[in-house]
Amino acid sequence: MAFINFKKREVQIKIVYYGPGRGGKTSNLEYIFNKSKEHILTELVTIKTQGDRTLFFDFLPFDMGRIEGYEVKVQLYTVPGQTMYNSTRQLVLKGVDGIVFVADSLEAMRKKNFESLKNLQDNLKLQKKSIFKIPLVLQYNKRDLAEQGIPLLPVELLEKDLNSQLKVPAFEASALEGTNVLATLKKIIILTIATIQDQLE
Amino acid sequence: MNIALGSEQLDKIGKILQTDLMELGVHCIVLLDLAGNIIADLDNGKTKFDVYSLAALAAGNFGAVSTMAQIIGEEEILLLFHKGKKENIYFSKVLEDFLLITIFGHDLSLGFIRLKVAEAIEKIAKVLAA
Secondary structure, eight states: OOEEETTTTEEEEEEEEEOSTTSSHHHHHHHHHHHOGGGBSSOOEEEEOTTSOEEEEEEEEEEEEEETTEEEEEEEEEOOOSGGGHHHHHHHHTTOOEEEEEEEOBGGGHHHHHHHHHHHHHHHHHTTOOTTTSOEEEEEEOGGGGGGTOOBOOHHHHHHHHHTTTOOOEEEOBTTTTBTHHHHHHHHHHHHHHHHGGGOO | OOEEEOHHHHHHHHHHHHHHTGGGTOSEEEEEETTSOEEEEEEOSSOOOOHHHHHHHHHHHHHHHHHHHHHTTOSOOSOEEEEOSSOEEEEEEETTTEEEEEEEOTTSOHHHHHHHHHHHHHHHHHHHHO
16 A cells, blocks of 8 residues: 655555565565665664564665655565464555565475465455555575575476466575575566556656 | 545645644654555654654554454554653554554643544544545
8 A cells, every 4th residue: 555645746665575484584674774775764673583583574664766756765574474473464464565475495495485475365365455466576585505505496396386377577586695685676666666656646 | 555645635634733733742743554654744853753663663563452452352452552761652543544653751641642632633534534
């Protein structure tokens, strides 16, 4: 639910990073924060458990500059990935405009990725939104681990599992090293802005 | 569904918040939607809070409390208020989709703030519903 302020000529959009626990959602935001400090309005806000896992959400407001004469302020959120935190995921998803689904490339995470994507679909349904219609980008994270000999799911398999029906843009990435983190962000912002463009004067 | 507000509506809301609340001596006011987007924010020029983070956390906090209310069989929690040593935060829902957070010091009583916020909300609701 983007907010368009015609007086200040400002648009606020909400992008949520979704995906299984320990998949790299917070790492995406940390990389963006460290690399783009001049565009960041504030500190990275995190609500974590003692074990350093996301409890509620991480939040990063990001200044995109002007598009079509409007100042675009992007609010980046992550959700807690662990299964038991579904009610907090539903809260963070409220009013979402665009989603980055961060899939974990580790071989052992195949089922968790699938379950998390299904959970996203179910939670969007509660808001009367369709996973097939909302701006969505997939990110296959942790691709850098292949260099260390850690078994990863082939990208073709991830595509087949997660993207065969959705057919949305997908990026191979490493949130820790920063590979394709900004490309993912740029893509979801472009897709999300496109959905509200006709409302901008 | 996106929310789009024109200059006239935003001016009216700003004026209500200024005359009905800021002039009482409130430190900061943020009107936001339940997704955490800021509709309007005013401060007294002395406090410089990070209103973007404040709005995101306020929306999350309000959502969490509402869900807790449902779990214990309440439709909604009637009073959401945080008391600090210097600053207090009072949360109020405006219509179905908006939230007003009022930050004030100990020179104003909660009862007085609640009364004045309720009056202001009635006026703001009319502007938002128009």
